[in-house]
Amino acid sequence: MTRAGKESKGKEVRRYYAALYHAWGAQHWWPAETRFEVIVGAYLTQNTAWTNVERALAQLRVAELLSIDGIRRVPLNKLERLIRSSGYFRQKARRVKTFVAFLDKKYAGSLDQLFSEPTDKLREQLLGLNGIGPETADSILLYAGNHPVFVVDAYTRRILDRHKILLAKTNYEDIRELFQSALAPLAHEQEQSTATLASQLESGIHGAAHSPSAMSTAARTALVQVYNEMHGLIVGVGKHFCKKTAPICAECPLQPFLPPGKAD
Ligand code: SF4
Numbered sequence: 001m002t003r004a005g006k007e008s009k010g011k012e013v014r015r016y017y018a019a020l021y022h023a024w025g026a027q028h029w030w031p032a033e034t035r036f037e038v039i040v041g042a043y044l045t046q047n048t049a050w051t052n053v054e055r056a057l058a059q060l061r062v063a064e065l066l067s068i069d070g071i072r073r074v075p076l077n078k079l080e081r082l083i084r085s086s087g088y089f090r091q092k093a094r095r096v097k098t099f100v101a102f103l104d105k106k107y108a109g110s111l112d113q114l115f116s117e118p119t120d121k122l123r124e125q126l127l128g129l130n131g132i133g134p135e136t137a138d139s140i141l142l143y144a145g146n147h148p149v150f151v152v153d154a155y156t157r158r159i160l161d162r163h164k165i166l167l168a169k170t171n172y173e174d175i176r177e178l179f180q181s182a183l184a185p186l187a188h189e190q191e192q193s194t195a196t197l198a199s200q201l202e203s204g205i206h207g208a209a210h211s212p213s214a215m216s217t218a219a220r221t222a223l224v225q226v227y228n229e230m231h232g233l234i235v236g237v238g239k240h241f242c243k244k245t246a247p248i249c250a251e252c253p254l255q256p257f258l259p260p261g262k263a264d
Contacts, residue, residue: 010182027232155238207236
């Protein structure tokens with residue numbers, strides 16, 4: 001991609017952020033009370049709808065096992081049973097246990113120690129764990145650790161492809177780089193704005209928004225907040241409008257940006 005091409009795509013991404021945020025406001029991702037709950041949710045959401053994850057998390061909560069120590073001591077077969085609703089439950093149970101074993105071995109069981117590592121080093125370590133691909137690693141880094149990385153998901157790819165910005169099969173890192181560099185200037189603007197925080201707290205439930213949670217309202221840098229918000233807004237577009245088949249372009253806030261003859 002040429003520099004001019006990258007700049008024009010970046011500008012387009014910023015326009016999408018502005019349009020979506022104007023339409024829906026803050027999305028309050030991730031809906032969780034603790035960092036560990038985000039991590040477990042990031043594993044469980046692989047290849048399934050969030051509603052199935054919520055059921056599995058509720059089971060763990062009721063059993064008082066939604067904690068590092070809980071996952072450490074629960075027998076594998078019981079964990080499998082509790083998270084069954086999230087699908088691929090045997091695989092996911094092993095993977096969650098692997099994460100806790102890694103945390104114990106490398107960071108004495110401490111998420112504070114884990115997340116105090118530099119972003120690149122920690123990302124590399126997470127990617128080395130069984131069952132963690134870039135989307136899961138970045139979800140953990142961004143939503144649990146407040147590290148400045150953008151999460152690329154299938155909705156992001158679909159929107160970019162339908163809007164002729166990048167092909168859906170584009171390399172994950174290239175898409176991440178596009179969003180990170182495009183959104184970084186907005187973080188500076190947000191740092192100057194007191195209206196942003198107020199609007200986040202006042203916003204209603206639109207797009208894919210959740211009610212404010214301990215994690216969604218935790219202190220974080222403006223850059224992390226912008227990456228967080230953009231991913232949440234994209235989830236809203238994908239969930240409600242940019243469906244795999246039959247996208248509902250006429251009602252989508254990104255319709256004004258749709259190239260002629262695409263999608264609808
Ligand atoms: S639903 Fe249509 S307008 Fe909205 S993002 Fe998808 S392709 Fe674009």
